[in-house]
Amino acid sequence: MTKYKLEYIWLDGYTPTPNLRGKTQIKAFDSFPTLEQLPLWGFDGSSTKQAEGSSSDCVLKPVRHFPDPARTNGVLVLCEVMMPDGKTPHPSNKRATILDDEGAWFGFEQEYFFYKNGRPLGFPETGFPAPQGPYYTGVGYSNVGSVARQIVEEHLDLCLAAGINHEGINAEVAKGQWEFQIFGKGSKRAADEMWMARYLMQRLCEKYEIDIEYHCKPLGDTDWNGSGMHANFSTSYMREVGGKEYFEKLMAAFGDAREDHIAVYGPDNHMRLTGKHETASIHTFSWGVADRGASIRVPHSFVNNGYKGYLEDRRPNSMGDPYQIASQILKTISTVPTEVSAAA
Known part of the structure; x- marks a missing residue:
């Protein structure tokens, strides 16, 4: 098993332009992980303008991942921000609602x-x-x-x-x-x-x-x-x-x-x-x-x-x-x- 440095990256709730955020967790895998192997992960949304302090939990859902060439055994994990249920897109999550067309x-x-x-x-x-x-x-x-x-x-x-x-x-x-x-x-x-x-x-x-x-x-x-x-x-x-x-x-x-x-x-x-x-x-x-x-x-x-x-x-x-x-x-x-x- 190899310990990988997973950098979870997301867009915060600042307007009119969101900021990039990131934090790292360490997980062990037999080989470079698949997207499906990457777990949901929580964060404090009250610090990123995505929740109130009285109910601050938000969830990061991995949607794309890339090798991180700047780190040994690093993984860049692009995430969507979800509500605490892990299923409902957060209002700041524009990626979840945009039109998409692979032919475009x-x-x-x-x-x-x-x-x-x-x-x-x-x-x-x-x-x-x-x-x-x-x-x-x-x-x-x-x-x-x-x-x-x-x-x-x-x-x-x-x-x-x-x-x-x-x-x-x-x-x-x-x-x-x-x-x-x-x-x-x-x-x-x-x-x-x-x-x-x-x-x-x-x-x-x-x-x-x-x-x-x-x-x-x-x-x-x-x-x-x-x-x-x-x-x-x-x-x-x-x-x-x-x-x-x-x-x-x-x-x-x-x-x-x-x-x-x-x-x-x-x-x-x-x-x-x-x-x-x-x-x-x-x-x-x-x-x-x-x-x-x-x-x-x-x-x-x-x-x-x-x-x-x-x-x-x-x-x-x-x-x-x-x-x-x-x-x-x-x-x-x-x-x-x-x-x-x-x-x-």
């Missing part, structure tokens, strides 16, 4: 800032560094510093070793700003892996004494970029049938549901979706071919392939909950009939 593919582009001593990594103690321009996909100490690339490379290795479908990294437009991409088939799977990638990044940064700043516009009303979490999406029908008529109906549905999308695309998005810095206004909906300033960017490949493939919703922000983002996208798609002609 999602690719999330997580932007974020490294922060140290209350300012982006690489910023001087007062004022600002040189203007934006050389930092995006930049190379060299003056552009990316001495530690950021070390962190993102280590994070990439951790994600891949854990079996998370991490698809790429790059330095972003602002000093101290970076991005990683996560892809998954099915809204739950994609969102699960985004939350786990966030967890691994935040835990990794502890040893560097650096924080991750997810706020979508941490530098306020300045010419410095904000952070998004662009959502690339497709369904089986979009990839295999598509067509111009269907696409136009789909865009009309997204326009009609604009407020529903904005409501779950992350807090403070009005600070980011200003119509500047390659964003569409929060008050409008638009689409455009290769247009980074549109609400939904349509790749040339989509049009050239007979209006088939994937689309990119550029409105979700870096603080958004990928469970709710993916679910809302699927809700809107579900309102569009698929019996229309596929002719371009």
